[in-house]
Amino acid sequence: MYGFAQIALALATFLSTTAASPLRKSGNFSVVQKLNTQFVRSGPAAYARAFKKFNKPMPHDLAVATGNDGSVTASPEDAYDSEYLCPVSIDGQTLALDFDTGSADLWVFSTSLPSSEQKGHTLFDPSKSTNWKALSGYKWNITYGDGSGASGTVGTDVVTVGGTSVSGQAVEIATKVSSAFVSDTANDGLLGLAFSSINTVTPKAQHTFFDTAKSSLSSPVFTADLKHRQLPGTYDFGTIDSSKYTGTITYIDVDTANGFWEFTGSGYAVGSGSFVSSSIDAIADTGTTLIYVPDAVVTAYYKQVSGASYDSSQGGYTFPCSATLPNLTLGIGSYHAVVPGQYINYSPASGSKCFGGVQSDSGIGFSIYGDVFLKSQFVIFDGSSTPRLGFAAK
């Protein structure tokens, strides 16, 4: 049975061959077609071409099958999900980048680093890129909350994430990186997804990949579906895949003044305890591993964990690895987002003690809902003219 695709393709082929053929005097003509033996047959590709040719939105699974949607895998870097890395290609050179909704610089390990700092990393080499355009005199320098940092020079290139390619994207070349980045050999750089207002490039701040791609996306959104322990998740650009969540999405307003996906949480509950209403100024940060919340929440949580205590030698709360941890519920408006207790056993600390995935936000200035929280939810980062965050169970 001839489907839409076959008809569209036949029509397109027929028009292209007849249009090129001279009309005969008699006013009617026939064209003998010649089979193109070079053409490798692919049904999905033919089907996808028809949708793209007539600018029709492609069914999601066809898009994924033919790499035409902006879906990219987010693989945990280690057994503790300390960060998630995604393949990004820059003019065909593919690196593993940490997608970070808490920062706004796209920077990469490069051949411009001292060789001692290159070891174990995939390096971007601008001299091998045909589309690289250096931005003369432009520099960047960023310091992260854990004290790590990097700096260097800037250019633009073609950047591809999942099925989405953008040209003229600012790519920040590292000429110096801190020791924490050197030793994290799974990580070849960061792709910032916060607001471009906090991009560190001087003399002119540059756009994030999302801001560059936004106008070509069918919807100005990206979603994070991060997974717990060993499983790859996905970041999608331009679509909200309804197969990735259950129930309804709860949206909450975002305050972009600090350049973060910042919102006000509505409170918390520990285990089966009653919900405590309290306004929590928080950011959704895929680049931060743990949950950092006010002391009142941290104290209430570890009060329910026998043997838990603040261990100054570890710099945070630890507890016996054998402990059964209560769930932590964090309020997003009227939606109660539940973080399973086992997600809060982050990693072994020392001896038979384990390190908590919930820690104090004191000294930061706001709370951070990092990966331990985000991987329990399906999260929509809506970059429309009034930015907002969406959360759903999954």
Ligand SMILES: O=C(c1ccc(-c2ccco2)nc1O)N(Cc1ccccn1)C1CC1
């Ligand atoms: O690491 C950062 C972070 C990201 C980007 C920038 C920055 C400086 C200039 C532009 O962006 N500065 C940060 O510090 N965390 C997480 C964090 C964790 C712990 C303590 C403080 N913070 C920002 C998202 C909140």
